Amino acid sequence: MKKYRSIKSKKIGLFFLFLWSISAFSQIAVDEIVEFKDLIKAENWTLSFEQNINKKWQEQWFLDGKLAKVVNKSNGFLFSAGPKEGNDSHHAVLWTNDSFEGNVKVEFDFTKKDTMNKYVVIIYLQATGKGVTPYEKDISKWNDLRKVPSMSTYFNNMNALHISYAAFSNGKEYVRARRYPVTNELTFKDLVIDPSYDDLKGIFKTDVTYHITVLKTKEKLFFKVQGDDKDELFCWDLTLKEPIIEGRVGLRHMFARSAFYENFKIYSQK
Numbered sequence: 484m485k486k487y488r489s490i491k492s493k494k495i496g497l498f499f500l501f502l503w504s505i506s507a508f509s510q511i512a513v514d515e516i517v518e519f520k521d522l523i524k525a526e527n528w529t530l531s532f533e534q535n536i537n538k539k540w541q542e543q544w545f546l547d548g549k550l551a552k553v554v555n556k557s558n559g560f561l562f563s564a565g566p567k568e569g570n571d572s573h574h575a576v577l578w579t580n581d582s583f584e585g586n587v588k589v590e591f592d593f594t595k596k597d598t599m600n601k602y603v604v605i606i607y608l609q610a611t612g613k614g615v616t617p618y619e620k621d622i623s624k625w626n627d628l629r630k631v632p633s634m635s636t637y638f639n640n641m642n643a644l645h646i647s648y649a650a651f652s653n654g655k656e657y658v659r660a661r662r663y664p665v666t667n668e669l670t671f672k673d674l675v676i677d678p679s680y681d682d683l684k685g686i687f688k689t690d691v692t693y694h695i696t697v698l699k700t701k702e703k704l705f706f707k708v709q710g711d712d713k714d715e716l717f718c719w720d721l722t723l724k725e726p727i728i729e730g731r732v733g734l735r736h737m738f739a740r741s742a743f744y745e746n747f748k749i750y751s752q753k
Contacts, residue, residue, distance in 0.1 A: 510680060511718040519705050519716060522698055523588075525752070531583055532732075532749035534559070534591075544577050547629040551575030551736075559745035561596065564736040568602075573738035574632040576607075578622070579749070583609060584729040586752035589697040592745040595649050595689050602737040603650040608699050609730035610643035613664050622731065632735075638663045638671055642727055644699060645674075646706050649687040649742070656683040660704055660719045662727075676704070676719045686713060692745075701726050 534543065540553045540560055550565030550573050565573025587608060595604075612618040617625050618640040629636055637643070638661070645661040659681075661674040686708055687693065693710035699721075706717040732749060736742070 511716055515703075515705075515718045516716060518703065519698065519707070519718070522700065522705075523696070528588055528750040528752050530748060531751045532579060532581055532747075534744070534747035536560075543580055545580060545623065545626065546575070546577055547626065547632040548573070548575035549630050551577075553577060556743070559592070559743055559747075561741065561743050562734060562736060563596075563741035564738050566739055568739050570738060571633040572631050574634070575736045576629070576632050576637075577734045578610075579732045580623075582611075582729055582731050583749055583751050584753060586700045587698075587732070588750040588752070589695075589732060589748070590750075591695055591747040592692050593649070593687075593695050594692045594743040594745075595687050596741045596743055597739060598689050599651070599739055600654050600656075601651045602740055603647045603735070604737070604740055604742065605650075605733075605735035606646050606648070606697060607637075607641075607731075607733035607735065608644040608646070608697065608704075609727045610637075610641050610663075610733055611730040613640050613642055615640075635671075637735075638674060639665050643730065643733075644704060644721075644727055646697065646704070648695075648706065648708070649740075655681065656686060657681045658683065658686075658706060658717050660706075660717075662721075662724045676721070676724065678719070680717055686715060701728075 536558060540555055546553060552563045554561045562577055564575040567573045610622060611620045612622050614620050619625060641663050643663045647659045650657050657680060659679045660676040662676055663674060665671055688711060691711045693708050696707040698705040702722050704719040704721055708715045
């Protein structure tokens with residue numbers, strides 16, 4: 484009898500642990516949680532990029548924005564946009580020198596250093612130019628056109644996936660994905676990939692470090708945030724979008740936004 488009770492108690496404990504694991508990923512369905520975990524554990528990921536703090540940042544990245552700053556620290560880098568709100572010259576985008584093909588997984592530790600509850604931080608995935616002169620596929624060939632890194636230059640002229648995070652509108656926090664570019668048929672609002680995760684409750688706080696995982700396959704896009712007793716997973720279906728198969732990874736800060744990045748790694752899976 485005691486053995487039976489012990490087994491029964493263990494099963495009940497595992498059941499509640501399972502329920503907790505689902506609630507920890509409260510933003511999406513159970514089957515998507517399972518899919519994400521399986522993809523993360525796959526053995527055929529290849530480490531394609533790793534931030535080297537012993538190198539000058541310019542050896543691995545290039546920068547859009549005349550007033551942006553990147554400062555190497557002992558364990559990462561501080562990336563800051565210009566301070567003047569409302570001035571497009573003060574936006575900033577940091578691009579990997581390398582491009583990445585196929586499925587990609589991006590992992591890094593992110594610490595919000597500004598105290599803003601407005602404007603946006605973005606990660607761009609596999610960005611290329613739309614291929615119409617002067618917006619060549621290799622975006623490094625038209626860097627001069629992004630010295631003032633207005634948002635419209637990117638969403639009008641690039642093929643890319645975009646995830647907004649640590650993002651605020653009217654004081655409310657959100658996480659949102661988009662697929663560029665704007666076309667004759669699609670406005671900027673039409674670029675949103677459903678669902679849009681709105682009215683979030685204080686996921687990103689100033690001076691708190693979060694571990695971020697971004698995972699993109701041909702069919703799905705995942706964004707996971709861990710830290711400050713939070714474990715949130717967001718997911719988007721890409722099957723109705725034209726696939727993006729290769730390109731650079733970029734980090735955008737709107738004016739007045741800054742953050743510290745550590746342990747930045749990119750894995751690829753062809």
